[in-house]
Amino acid sequence: MRCSLRKPRALHKGAGIQIVEPSSPFEREALSHGLSLLRDMGLNPLYSERIFQKMGYLAGADVLRAKELVEAFSGDDVYGIIPARGGYGAMRVLEYLEAHRHSIKPHLFMGFSDITALHMFFLVRYGLVTIHGTNAIFMAKLDRESLERTKKALFGIGWEETFLYGGLTPIVKGVARGRVVAGNLSLLCALFGTPYEPPLEGAILVIEEVDEPLYRIDRMLMQISLQRGFGGVRGVCFGDMGVVSDEQEALVSLLEQFAVKWGKPCVFGFPIGHKSRNFPVPEGVMATLDADIGVMRVLECPYEE
Incomplete structure (x- = not known):
């Protein structure tokens, strides 16, 4: 980046x-x-x-x-x-x-x-x-x-208020600082190995998905885990992952497994996705993720001043 x-x-x-x-x-x-x-x-x-x-x-x-x-x-x-x-x-x-x-x-x-x-x-x-x-x-x-x-x-x-996100559910606690990389999980994975792959080093990942079965979400999270440079990711925010209500409990369990394995500050319930709650998130700017209290805050003005 x-x-x-x-x-x-x-x-x-x-x-x-x-x-x-x-x-x-x-x-x-x-x-x-x-x-x-x-x-x-x-x-x-x-x-x-x-x-x-x-x-x-x-x-x-x-x-x-x-x-x-x-x-x-x-x-x-x-x-x-x-x-x-x-x-x-x-x-x-x-x-x-x-x-x-x-x-x-x-x-x-x-x-x-x-x-x-x-x-x-x-x-x-x-x-x-x-x-x-x-x-x-x-x-x-x-x-x-x-x-x-x-x-x-x-x-x-x-x-500062527009890009402040509270009420997030902690999965792995801790505080991280990094540059925001937000996107759809399928597309982020599809870009790995290309000149346009997501810049993982120093990133706070913000991820959403829609209409994918749990095993595919599992596979894509595994792909991210194995990606060169994933060790440099500072924190992860899961937005709405687009699963049916009957699979929500299994989804949370799956995300917890990955979050614990990663050992990075991680939260669930970030307000992006394909449902009615879809907050704007600036790409590439510095932010802090406080997974102790469930808050992400953008630190850098994303506009030309």
Whole structure:
């Protein structure tokens, strides 16, 4: 991970925020509520008809989705960028982004789930602080506090409180300090062994997942455990892991097994995931995890000052 980070400017009232779609297709109607919420915040959502393209399980051809991202990040009339949804496909555009990364400007970028691949690209290859947070369509599902924190994260309002996370359940106690690396477990694992693999050394990992059976969660956590550099991880926060209620007890037992094996400060119940509680989390900035009292606090302003 770069020691010197590029940081985006917080958005202002009336700012243009570009809707892109680097992953899966969606129905036009699904986006309407998210657009209304962005407008209610005082932003000006922009998009082209390209985002509605469909090519099987992808939102159009790889080169078109990638070109859309590069154009959004290289433009001067856009201040923020948010994907319509996740799904699958973001990894397929990374090589194109790599070839055009010198055109990228440090715009504010928010998204989650499959968008984890883009967060890791921007952090590892460009040193850009991005925000792990809702996609545009998912905004309609957010609870009140998640939506309010999302607004504050976009506008850079009270970042110390916006990026303070309490009420976490300690698994292994202790205090850790490191740089935040947040994302979807499947995508983090899929990126290992690539030029965009998650930077583990000195990291506080914040992990979420959805629709994966317990044995696959077990396998992916085992993969992380065996990854070169995992010894440098400072702490781990588990968000919502997307299992059915009948498996929740077994999930907690599984996470406890790994946490004890790792011997690092570790908590459960971090407010990210595919349910209504999905707080924004800045990538790459310094934070402390106090697993004695169940609190993570971001220490570093994630915006250009």
